[in-house]
Amino acid sequence: MKRMTIDEAFKPTSRTLTPEGFLCVKGVAARTGVYQYLSSELDLDGPERIVNVYRPPAQVFAPESMATFPDKDVTNDHPDDLVDSTTFKEVSVGHVRGVEQDGDNLIVDLIIKDQTAIDDIDSGKAELSPGYLAEYVEAPGIDPVSGTAYEYEQRDIQINHVAVVEAARGGKVARIFDHKPKGVPMAQRKVFLDSKKSRSIILDEEAASVVEDAVAALQKFADEESDRADKAEATKDEAEEKLEEAKKETSDAAIGARVKSTLDTIALAAKVVKSFDAKGLVSPLEIKRAAMAQLKPTRDWAGKSEAYVQAAFDAAADEAKETEDEDDEDGDKSKTNDSLKRFAEDAAKRGLKPTSDGSDAYNKFLRGGK
Numbered sequence: 001m002k003r004m005t006i007d008e009a010f011k012p013t014s015r016t017l018t019p020e021g022f023l024c025v026k027g028v029a030a031r032t033g034v035y036q037y038l039s040s041e042l043d044l045d046g047p048e049r050i051v052n053v054y055r056p057p058a059q060v061f062a063p064e065s066m067a068t069f070p071d072k073d074v075t076n077d078h079p080d081d082l083v084d085s086t087t088f089k090e091v092s093v094g095h096v097r098g099v100e101q102d103g104d105n106l107i108v109d110l111i112i113k114d115q116t117a118i119d120d121i122d123s124g125k126a127e128l129s130p131g132y133l134a135e136y137v138e139a140p141g142i143d144p145v146s147g148t149a150y151e152y153e154q155r156d157i158q159i160n161h162v163a164v165v166e167a168a169r170g171g172k173v174a175r176i177f178d179h180k181p182k183g184v185p186m187a188q189r190k191v192f193l194d195s196k197k198s199r200s201i202i203l204d205e206e207a208a209s210v211v212e213d214a215v216a217a218l219q220k221f222a223d224e225e226s227d228r229a230d231k232a233e234a235t236k237d238e239a240e241e242k243l244e245e246a247k248k249e250t251s252d253a254a255i256g257a258r259v260k261s262t263l264d265t266i267a268l269a270a271k272v273v274k275s276f277d278a279k280g281l282v283s284p285l286e287i288k289r290a291a292m293a294q295l296k297p298t299r300d301w302a303g304k305s306e307a308y309v310q311a312a313f314d315a316a317a318d319e320a321k322e323t324e325d326e327d328d329e330d331g332d333k334s335k336t337n338d339s340l341k342r343f344a345e346d347a348a349k350r351g352l353k354p355t356s357d358g359s360d361a362y363n364k365f366l367r368g369g370k
Helices: 115-122 205-249 252-272 284-295 306-349 358-367
Strands: 002-006 012-017 023-031 033-038 050-055 073-076 092-102 105-112 127-142 149-165 188-192 200-204
Touching (some): 023 092, 023 115, 023 127, 073 115, 092 115, 105 115, 105 149, 252 284
Parallel strands (some): 050 149
Antiparallel strands (some): 012 023, 023 105, 033 050, 188 200
């Protein structure tokens, strides 16, 4: 992807004035190494974050890239867009006279013709920031000099202008030579890069605020992703538990137990209701509900709760058992009476008569007497 880029970070000086009052000065406009950008500056998708971009020496000092510096406009702060034939009169305060390599730095030779810009530089506004077009290629790696990891590599750098700014991306290296600092230096503070505060960097106040906002956004995104992962894991565990329960319910032992429970309930219902019709039901609760509906059809058993049906059926079953016990007892009495009747008839055949002495009659009967 090719993007217009603005780097704010370098400083000027070794100043001389021409007879016309123009300021001639040199300064570092760029350096090699890893630069940090916000993802929105590179049009990257996803939440706002810090992106490390590597500027290799082969790209920064490429002859075709350095050749784009001479005669480019100098601006006082960056314009809203690239400088062209329709805007240079409003934004240009000078131009670049030349460019050279100095170690890892790229030096520009400037002439500043606008008095306001000259006054700003004399007052301490002395950092340089190039505005340029470049290609950003996703090529993760490690800077061999600093050991810093990066995600993208900057290539095909084409300079459009060089701006005089308050603070440049290249750091204090990118500055006008022989700059005479005035006033209090920019405040610096420590910024923590993770929630455990195990990693930190020291940044200028303005940069620190940007980084802290980006870190907070990343932490929020990470927390949301963690919550989603936990919910997904919980759903997975619940599904596995239900599957295990289903396996248990369909085992031979479980099926056998359910069949026995169904048959036992049908047998008990048949005692509660004579000629009970289970109607193909297999659920013990529904069998009990059907039995009660046949026993007491005037009630709305379909709308009764499980506890109500269970209690009513248990009461009916107990009552049926008591009736069955009474029937058994009556049967025993009938058998006893039949035995006594046969005994009396046999005694009469033997000529026995009723006597007040039951014991004598009984003993005589045993001896076969008449």
